[in-house]
Amino acid sequence: MKKMGLTLxxxxxxxxxxxxxxxxxxxxxxANQLYEQGEYAKxxxxxxxxxxxxxxxxxxxxxxxxxxxxxxxTGNAILNYERALKLNSExxxxxxxxxxxxxxxxxxxxxPPKAEWIQWIETIVNALSLSTxxxxxxxxxxCLLIIVSLQNLKQEMATSSSVRMLRQFLIPVLAVATIWFGxxxxxxxxEAYAIVLxxxxxxSSSPTTNSTEVFELHEGTKVRIEQSADTWAKIRLQxxxxxxxxxxxxxxx
Numbered sequence: 001m002k003k004m005g006l007t008l009x010x011x012x013x014x015x016x017x018x019x020x021x022x023x024x025x026x027x028x029x030x031a032n033q034l035y036e037q038g039e040y041a042k043x044x045x046x047x048x049x050x051x052x053x054x055x056x057x058x059x060x061x062x063x064x065x066x067x068x069x070x071x072x073x074t075g076n077a078i079l080n081y082e083r084a085l086k087l088n089s090e091x092x093x094x095x096x097x098x099x100x101x102x103x104x105x106x107x108x109x110x111x112p113p114k115a116e117w118i119q120w121i122e123t124i125v126n127a128l129s130l131s132t133x134x135x136x137x138x139x140x141x142x143c144l145l146i147i148v149s150l151q152n153l154k155q156e157m158a159t160s161s162s163v164r165m166l167r168q169f170l171i172p173v174l175a176v177a178t179i180w181f182g183x184x185x186x187x188x189x190x191e192a193y194a195i196v197l198x199x200x201x202x203x204s205s206s207p208t209t210n211s212t213e214v215f216e217l218h219e220g221t222k223v224r225i226e227q228s229a230d231t232w233a234k235i236r237l238q239x240x241x242x243x244x245x246x247x248x249x250x251x252x253x
Contacts, residue, residue: 024055032063040070058088065097074104075197075219079251082195082222086188086253089129105220111238125180130188133181140174192225194233194250203243207232214243223250 031046047064065080081098088094114122128136147167196217204211207229217223223245227234233247 024050024053028060028063031067035063035067035070040067043067044071056083056087058084058091058094061087062091062094062097065101069097069101074101075195075251077101078105078220078222079195079197079253082193082253087129087131089126090132102220106218107221109221109237109239112240125183128180130181130184133177133184137174137177137181140170140177144170144174193253194223194225194235195253196221196223196245196249197251198249201245201249203235203241203245205243207234207244211244215241217245222253225250225252 027046027050031043031050034040034043034046044064044067047060047067050060051064061080061084065077065084068074068080069077078098078101081094081101084094085091085098144167147163147170151163151167196219199219201217202213203215203217205214206212221237223235223237225233226236226242228247231247232244233250234242235245235250236242
């Protein structure tokens, strides 16, 4: 009886989860229809409602970014494009729309010059999304495990030169994929970025109200978060400038 009760609870939870998923999908389609009808403010409410329920996907962030862009809310548009890109870095539509939205920003912050070989490495490292790297690593590991298992079970495979060569090929490839995934995961967990959402903000020299203003930033600018202190965040720009901002002026990617 106890086992049946636990099974019933599990089934009910599964049904409830599926119903909740169906409801979110229905809301997503509703928001898409509102967008197509030009009801952008209402579409934002529905999209944001889905997010507040704990549901997220790159498609949701992408569509929300498009809607904010239509409302001329550049900061929120860029924020959601960046969030979509974080989940799917391979999508060219996200990259294009993000570049388009960035053309509307005021601040033009130059990126320090990099050697061509560094740019080439960065392009390769960021070519695949984190989820793709996860499945790639799992797939390679599974292939290697199957080959080793078959070699242990079948003598003819253990002595096959082609199988040995395949195993010798997979081992370094798996090692590279594992390091690649580990590096991307480390960056994902340790690096924090945000977008300025207010039209204009003053960046201070320290996290106090009476500190000196060191420079100004405008809506849509991307910053790296280096430290947090109460309601303040220490930010760094890609040109090396550092200062403190109120966290209320930022949207975390």
